[in-house]
Amino acid sequence: QLQLQESGPGVVKPSDTLSLTCTVSGGSVSSTSHYWAWIRQPPGKGLEHIGYVLYSGSTYYSPSLRGRVTISVDTSKNDFSLQLSSVTAADTAVYLCARQQSREKYGTIWYGGYFDFWGPGAQVTVSS
């Protein structure tokens, strides 16, 4: 069974860079059928897709965070990481890593594109 686990500092100072790693077990980040995603959930609020990375290192970032976010993959360690720079209190959230099924289109029908395995989440608080 695939398992994901986030790790990293629970407190980050304003204007610093938030760094988290998601370690994958029971599966491989080198899979060609999956993306590796980060999602966050501010306290009492909904989910926000931050972006994802493929095994090749190709990335996608949400337009709202583009310019501050970097997601990378380390196939030798079987993990992937999130860096978010210039953080403010608005970046306080539970950060979740997830496996995302790749999207495929056959004719007019799309397949995939959902998050099927998640880590338990890591609380990150931005505070001085």
Added chain:
Amino acid sequence: QSALTQPASVSGSPGQAIIISCTGSSTDVGNYNLVSWYQQHPGKAPKVIIYEATKRPSGVSVRFSGFKSGNRASLTISGLQAEDEADYYCCSYAGGSTYVFGTGTKVTVL
């Protein structure tokens, strides 16, 4: 890209059926069948219960069903049980590798 619109809360008695709506636009829900639904219990990670608008992952109860028409998707929970009390989120592909989540719905079992 704006969040998809869901009712803030829906409630029902045990055994009843409830429906949670998810309203988007022609650039997301209306343009792709890549709508998924997630159940999240307090302090837990979300769990996918519907994908590709109508499909159920292996192991998910048949009491959960999904539907999509136009810019609107919906999740029906039949035979409501106490364990269904949770937050529910829809999610849609919106093109250009973008994914947008719904505002979330709190389901209460009376």
